[in-house]
Amino acid sequence: MEQVVIYADYMSQPSRAVLTYCEIAKIPYKFHEIRVINGDTFTEEFSKISPSQSVPTMIHGNLVLYESNAILTYLISSFHISDNWYPNDKIKRALVNNYLHWHHMNIRFGCGIYLFNKTIGPKLFGIVMKDIENLSNEKREEGFQVLENILERYHYVAETEEVSIADIVCYCEIIQMMLVKVDLKKYPKLENWLERIGRIPEVEKTHRIFFKLLPRFKL
Numbered sequence: 001m002e003q004v005v006i007y008a009d010y011m012s013q014p015s016r017a018v019l020t021y022c023e024i025a026k027i028p029y030k031f032h033e034i035r036v037i038n039g040d041t042f043t044e045e046f047s048k049i050s051p052s053q054s055v056p057t058m059i060h061g062n063l064v065l066y067e068s069n070a071i072l073t074y075l076i077s078s079f080h081i082s083d084n085w086y087p088n089d090k091i092k093r094a095l096v097n098n099y100l101h102w103h104h105m106n107i108r109f110g111c112g113i114y115l116f117n118k119t120i121g122p123k124l125f126g127i128v129m130k131d132i133e134n135l136s137n138e139k140r141e142e143g144f145q146v147l148e149n150i151l152e153r154y155h156y157v158a159e160t161e162e163v164s165i166a167d168i169v170c171y172c173e174i175i176q177m178m179l180v181k182v183d184l185k186k187y188p189k190l191e192n193w194l195e196r197i198g199r200i201p202e203v204e205k206t207h208r209i210f211f212k213l214l215p216r217f218k219l
C-alpha cells in the first residue's frame, strides 16, 4: 500500500485531529510541516498540492483530501482499528457523523474562527473583524451549552458511551481556546470531559507538541 502523506501544522486544530488518529491507529505516514502563521499555505508550491490551500491535506496514492473529517473517515476505513472510533453500527455511526457535521459551524466557528480572527488573521491580513468576533462569541457559548447538555446524559460528545473521533475533533478545537484562557466554569461536564479526553495517550502526545510550539503565537 502507498504511504499516507500528510501536510499539517501542529498549531492547527483539524490538523491535530488527523495526526492524533494517525497515532491511535499507528498509521505510518510522511509528515510535511506547513506553518499557517508563516503564510506557508499561500505558496505556489502548496497551491499545487492542496486545492483549498489549507491544512490538513492528505495524499494517499492518487487521492487528495483537504477536509479533516473526510480525511479521518477515510483513514478509518483504510486503517480500521477498534470499532469505537467510528462505529459500524448504523445508529452509532449516524450520531458520530451528526457531530462531525455540526462541529464546523458551531464549535469550529465559535473557537477556531474566533482565534483565527484574533491571532493569525491580524498577522496575515492586518485586521480584526468585529462582527466575526461577536458572532463567534455567540456561537461558542451556544455550542458549549449544547455540549454541556449532551454530557449531562452521555459520556461523549456524539451521544455515545464510548469515545469516538467526534471527541478527538471537538477536543482539538476547544483546547485551542486555552490560548485566550477561556473560562469553562459554567460548563462543569465539559471541563470534566476535556480532562478525560486529554488523558488519552495519543491526545497527550500530539498536544505536548502543540503546547511546546505555543510561543509561535504571540498573543
Ligand SMILES: N[C@@H](CCC(=O)N[C@@H](CS)C(=O)NCC(=O)O)C(=O)O
Pocket: 011, 012, 013, 014, 015, 036, 041, 042, 053, 054, 055, 056, 066, 067, 068, 069
Ligand atoms: N474545514 C477544514 C478547515 C481547515 C482550516 O481551516 N485550516 C486552517 C488551519 S486551522 C488553514 O489551513 N488555514 C490557512 C488558510 O486557509 O490559508 C477542515 O476541517 O479541515
